[in-house]
Amino acid sequence: DQQVKQNSPSLSVQEGRISILNCDYTNSMFDYFLWYKKYPAEGPTFLISISSIKDKNEDGRFTVFLNKSAKHLSLHIVPSQPGDSAVYFCAASARTQGGSEKLVFGKGMKLTVNP
Amino acid sequence: DTGVSQDPRHKITKRGQNVTFRCDPISEHNRLYWYRQTLGQGPEFLTYFQNEAQLEKSRLLSDRFSAERPKGSFSTLEIQRTEQGDSAMYLCASRPTGFWTGELFFGEGSRLTVL
Numbered sequence: 001d002q003q004v005k006q007n008s009p010s011l012s013v014q015e016g017r018i019s020i021l022n023c024d025y026t027n028s029m030f031d032y033f034l035w036y037k038k039y040p041a042e043g044p045t046f047l048i049s050i051s052s053i054k055d056k057n058e059d060g061r062f063t064v065f066l067n068k069s070a071k072h073l074s075l076h077i078v079p080s081q082p083g084d085s086a087v088y089f090c091a092a093s094a095r096t097q098g099g100s101e102k103l104v105f106g107k108g109m110k111l112t113v114n115p
Numbered sequence: 116d117t118g119v120s121q122d123p124r125h126k127i128t129k130r131g132q133n134v135t136f137r138c139d140p141i142s143e144h145n146r147l148y149w150y151r152q153t154l155g156q157g158p159e160f161l162t163y164f165q166n167e168a169q170l171e172k173s174r175l176l177s178d179r180f181s182a183e184r185p186k187g188s189f190s191t192l193e194i195q196r197t198e199q200g201d202s203a204m205y206l207c208a209s210r211p212t213g214f215w216t217g218e219l220f221f222g223e224g225s226r227l228t229v230l
Contacts (some may be wrong), residue, residue, distance in 0.1 A: 004157075033216045043119070043206055043221030044158065049217075089157050093217040100171055101146065101215050105157030 002094050003027045004105035015115050020064075023090030023106055026071065030092040030104075033066060035075045038087045038108070047088075048075070050112040080113045118130060119222035121207050128197055128230045135193045136225040140209030147181055147190050150206040150218060151175065158206055164190060197229045 005024045013019045021035070031052045036044035050057040050064045057064050061088065065075045077084055090106040120139040128134050140147050155174035161174045161180070166187035176182070179197075184190040194201055204226050206208050208219035 034217045036221075041223065043208075043223045045221065046218045049216060049218060091157070091217060093215065095215065101148070101163055101221070102160040102171065102173075103150075103158070103217050105159070107155065107157050 002106075003030075004090055004104050004106040006090050006109045006111055009107070010110040010112070012112045012114060013080050015082055015113055016079045019075075019084065019111055019113065021075040021077075021088050021090075021109055021111065023073050023075075024071055025073070025092055027092070027094060027104075028068075028071070029094040031095055032093045033064070033073050034091045034093070034103070035062075035064060036089045036091060038089065038105075044089060050081045077111075080111075082113045082115050085111060085113050119207055119209055119220055121205075121222040121225045123225060124223065124225045125228070127230065129230050131196055133193065133195045134197055134227060135149075135191055136205050136207075136227075138190045138192070138207030138209075138222060140189070140207070141220055143211065144209035144220070145187065145212050146210045147184055147188070148191050148208040148210075150208065150221075150223070152204040152206060153202075161192075161205075163198060183192045194227070197227075199229045202227055 012026045034049040035047040037047045038044045066073045089108045091103045122137045148163040149161040152158045163186040180194045182192045204224040206224045210220040
């Protein structure tokens with residue numbers, strides 16, 4: 001079952017505008033949510049994260065919002081730049097008594113920022 | 116370059132052959148992870164090590180798969196009797212010791228094509 005869902009496979013925005021990437025999850029035990037960015041022929045790189053005890057985390061042009069009641073998070077990029085064009089993965093982790101360190105990823109969403 | 120290094124970057128093999136991938140983590144990172152990414156999907160967790168100890172394995176890691184990290188530095192992932200369904204990108208990641216938040220440093224991946 002898909003515990004982390006990114007329902008939109010792609011998004012195209014104009015340079016300078018806001019990009020909003022959405023992610024839904026089903027497991028209420030997740031305690032950290034992360035966004036990773038991936039360029040072609042490269043591995044994913046960490047972008048920003050948020051703890052489940054917070055509802056917002058901001059880092060420069062990137063802000064992640066968490067709505068626990070809706071089991072939904074979103075990544076806002078403003079202003080969007082052509083260099084932001086990449087595949088973005090939403091991911092979540094849940095600590096267990098056994099000390100699991102496993103990330104569960106969504107399928108990814110391709111963002112294209114047009115000049 | 117001080118990032119996570121993976122070798123080979125691309126491997127083409129015939130069904131039934133054995134393949135081995137190598138991962139060199141960032142120096143002094145004691146945690147090492149293997150993920151698999153198939154077309155159109157996000158990375159899926161396979162296994163992870165703390166130093167030389169393999170602490171968790173996914174059910175995706177069938178008997179044909181074996182991962183080792185003999186000296187707590189580099190790691191190998193071997194697939195025996197490859198099948199076409201093994202075709203994927205195999206990603207290695209590492210992180211330093213410390214509280215688990217989900218932030219990992221990924222390598223560029225090793226792409227396996229099984230003919």
